[in-house]
Amino acid sequence: MRLPFLPMILLASVLSACDNSNKFADETVSSLGISYQMREFKRQGGSKCPSETATVKAEDALCASVKFSYPEISSVTQPELATKMNELIKQQLLDQIEGTPSELVATQSLEAFADSFIQDYTQDSNNFTSWELERSVRIIHNTNTLLTLLFEEFGFTGGAHPFNGSRFIVLNLANAQPVSLDDLMNPGYEAALNVAGEKAFREARQLTDHSSLEEDGFNFANNAFVLNDNYGVNKDGLSFIFNSYEVAPYVMGPTEFTIPYEDIRSLIRPNGLLGSKAQ
Structure with a gap:
């Protein structure tokens, strides 16, 4: 993706607050003074974009559009924690669903990223349709120790079909650091968790117990x-997502499923961040 100067025919952008400040779901977290406000950033550019003064039919548009929506964290009592969480959220908005972060992404702003996306579109002489990219971060669940974020992406840049994907991120609310399954589960948990996971996967996909996955x-x-x-913590269990192409063709779509806590209580570290769900 190219950056710098952006010569284009039309450019519009909006940054707005979607709603009032929200407390985190769990009262024990709210007592820490952490709250958030949903933010939305929009930018579009191209030779034929819809606007407040010009209506353009979707099939006639020649426009690249970018939309980000995300929670902006604030805290009077823990400003450093809020800053770390906001930095991580920004990083998720700028990263692809798959792959590792690049140095370029680490230094970009939302504005620069959007400009680069639109510039790629306007400099491609073979574009006869619009491009779009939407990325969002949502707070899915929190306890007094953990916060689950869900990053979702949808886009189209030409080709046979759009692209999409989802990624969970679980954070330790004490330090805003990502939490892995190894941090939450007892040593040697993998085999038993895979068994419970396959059961939940088959139920979500309506497969019989012993059919061949292949x-x-x-x-x-x-x-x-x-x-x-790609897991998240919620009130019912551990949720997982397999994105399109990950374990199945695009036409079969993604798979999301939840392993109930009652199936894996013995695997959870009793003195860990998810200890309240252990036996």
Whole structure:
């Protein structure tokens, strides 16, 4: 993605607050003085974009549009924690669903990212349709120790079909650091968690208990189910997402499922950040 100067025919952007300040869901977290406000950033550019004064039919538009929506965290009592969380949220908005962060992304702003996306569009002489990119970060769940964020992406830049994806991020509310499954589970949990995960996966996909995953259209190494690390903590259990193409063709779409706590209580560290859900 190219950056710098952006010569384009039309450019418009909006940054707004979507609603009033919100307390986190759990009262024990609210007592820490952490709250958030949803923000929305929009920018578009191209030779034929809709605007307040010009209506353009979708099929006639020649426009690239970018939209970000995200929570902006604030705290009077813990400003450093809020800053760390906001920096992480920004990083998620700028990163692709798959892959590792780049140095370029780390130094970009939302505005620069949007300008670069639109510039790529306006400099491509073969574009006969519009491009779009929407990314959002939502607060899914929190306890007094953990916060689950969900990053979602949808876009189209030409080709046979749009692209989309979702990624969970679990944070330790004491330091705003990402939390892995290894941090929450007892050593040696992997095999048993995979068994519970396959059960939940099959239920979500309405598969029989013993059918071949490969014959059902899924691509797991050696036809053996294995969880990924795209997980989130919620009130009912651990949720996982397999994005399109990850274990199945695009036409089959993504798979999201939840492993109930009652199926994995013995796997959870009793003295860990999720200890209240252990046996």
